[in-house]
Amino acid sequence: MPGMSKIIEDKKAPTADADLEYVVLCQKGDTESFSVLVGRHSKKMLNIAYRMLDDYDEACDITQEAFLAAFRSISTFKAEAMFSTWLYRIVVNYAKNRLKQRQSLSRHESASLDEMKEGQGGCAACLAAVNGDHPEQLMERRELDAAVQQCITALDGDYREVVVLRDIQGFSYEEIRDILRIPDGTVKSRLSRARLALKDCLKKVIGEL
Amino acid sequence: MKKCKHIENDLPLYDEGALSAARKQVVEEHLADCAACRKELAYLRKTSEMMDHLSAVEEPPWFQQKIMAGVREASGKKSMAQKWFHSLRMKIPVQIMATLVIAVLAVYIYRSGDEQARQILPQAPKPAMEILKEQTPPQSPQTVDMAAPMPSGKRASLPEPVRQDRQAMADKGTGDGKQKTTAWNSEIKTGREADAYRAEASAERKDEAGRALPPRQNELPAVQAQMAESEKKTEDHALTGMAKSRNDDKTVAPAATRPMAASAALPPQAGILLQVDDSNAAAAEVEKTLAKYDARKVTKQSAKGSLWIKADVSGKVWKNILAELKGTGTVKEKFLPADIGERVTVMIEIADQ
Numbered sequence: 001m002p003g004m005s006k007i008i009e010d011k012k013a014p015t016a017d018a019d020l021e022y023v024v025l026c027q028k029g030d031t032e033s034f035s036v037l038v039g040r041h042s043k044k045m046l047n048i049a050y051r052m053l054d055d056y057d058e059a060c061d062i063t064q065e066a067f068l069a070a071f072r073s074i075s076t077f078k079a080e081a082m083f084s085t086w087l088y089r090i091v092v093n094y095a096k097n098r099l100k101q102r103q104s105l106s107r108h109e110s111a112s113l114d115e116m117k118e119g120q121g122g123c124a125a126c127l128a129a130v131n132g133d134h135p136e137q138l139m140e141r142r143e144l145d146a147a148v149q150q151c152i153t154a155l156d157g158d159y160r161e162v163v164v165l166r167d168i169q170g171f172s173y174e175e176i177r178d179i180l181r182i183p184d185g186t187v188k189s190r191l192s193r194a195r196l197a198l199k200d201c202l203k204k205v206i207g208e209l
Numbered sequence: 210m211k212k213c214k215h216i217e218n219d220l221p222l223y224d225e226g227a228l229s230a231a232r233k234q235v236v237e238e239h240l241a242d243c244a245a246c247r248k249e250l251a252y253l254r255k256t257s258e259m260m261d262h263l264s265a266v267e268e269p270p271w272f273q274q275k276i277m278a279g280v281r282e283a284s285g286k287k288s289m290a291q292k293w294f295h296s297l298r299m300k301i302p303v304q305i306m307a308t309l310v311i312a313v314l315a316v317y318i319y320r321s322g323d324e325q326a327r328q329i330l331p332q333a334p335k336p337a338m339e340i341l342k343e344q345t346p347p348q349s350p351q352t353v354d355m356a357a358p359m360p361s362g363k364r365a366s367l368p369e370p371v372r373q374d375r376q377a378m379a380d381k382g383t384g385d386g387k388q389k390t391t392a393w394n395s396e397i398k399t400g401r402e403a404d405a406y407r408a409e410a411s412a413e414r415k416d417e418a419g420r421a422l423p424p425r426q427n428e429l430p431a432v433q434a435q436m437a438e439s440e441k442k443t444e445d446h447a448l449t450g451m452a453k454s455r456n457d458d459k460t461v462a463p464a465a466t467r468p469m470a471a472s473a474a475l476p477p478q479a480g481i482l483l484q485v486d487d488s489n490a491a492a493a494e495v496e497k498t499l500a501k502y503d504a505r506k507v508t509k510q511s512a513k514g515s516l517w518i519k520a521d522v523s524g525k526v527w528k529n530i531l532a533e534l535k536g537t538g539t540v541k542e543k544f545l546p547a548d549i550g551e552r553v554t555v556m557i558e559i560a561d562q
Contacts, residue, residue, distance in 0.1 A: 167260040195221035
């Protein structure tokens, strides 16, 4: 069961921040050291943004913006938390802001936005192909993924971020608490409600699970 | 058995071991008896499985390179900004601004003080000390040197009213701009009243001085005390302060300390020593001459064996008066103003030869 592996993750001992060395170099003015940090975290940041926004192009933009923001304010990073936690917080905040912008836009242009959403978000070429999958199985899998993503997108922003971080990216409760800066109890309650909502949504979309 | 609602929110967290032991036991007991909740748990597990199997998206080509290009651009801007603005914003401007503020403030204070002085005194003559230096030729040892410090016995050779005015002006000059101008105003107003009163007071004292003349060396302080006392009655607070300072400080106030503007607050003053055979007869003649030329505020008093006559005369007739005085006795010009205006206050010391 997937949940079991997450229990082990939660109990792992805190490790030294492997990014700190490059962060310090960046703080001293070595811009090229930042490329190491980009290489390490860009994919995860892109996936967080993608699952939150359900739009591949927007997710790419947000990830770039988040990296630039991190670089500009890297001198303020004080190593009180892991650098990755700090970085993921930036991308989550950027994604949440984009969602808010989208919501305010949708109030004015709800009809046209619905039409747009029909054709956007999906990026079949971008999704990692699983080796050995039959084309039919692959198609089925993608449909299932789209349904799950649809249900994730249907969640409120606060529930969506905890589900993305915990159930998709596999962060521990502690990491989620640090990224979102909310108490443990809030993380748990939000996650519980988000999972129940997802289950109900998937029942409606797919039928009997 | 607990109701399903009570454990509904615990079910999604049950598999992760995120529940406390007590909560977990409650959930387990409920699940053992409730088929519906077991089914819900199965749905939740299936949902979790589907989430786990969501495919990760790949980065577009050159994605990291694009990010780094943006970072390098930002770095270039940052360094330029640091080069041009960091030092400017943080260090230099603070010093420059401080210097500018001080400079502007100093100029403003200087100008505002000057303007106020000009409003009151449109034609500010030179300070009396400078006038003296320009006009008074090197004098013989017998004549009074106004600028040089005198031995204590000879300090009083400067006419008392002149000393009063100078000391007052010197005292006033140490105050700030506003106080200075306010004091000048009151001085201009009250100066003439004080002179008028002084004329009366000196007329009363004349007899007293004749009756009981104190020893010569103590004579002048006594006269000063009398005058200060009479001034106390008439002059305002500022002038009272001046009188006090005169009593405290017996030295002749250096004329150089008198501010330029202050010297113009009163009519220019001229000091003359008239050496005659009979001072009383000469004094009568001098008074006659002054009356002839329409002199105002004529006061007479004796001190240190000399007679002092102070009068306010027209600048136009000043030379005529001087010529007539030369006929009375030997005239020595102690000090003369550089520019005699409409009126001039003349101090005539009549001493026996």
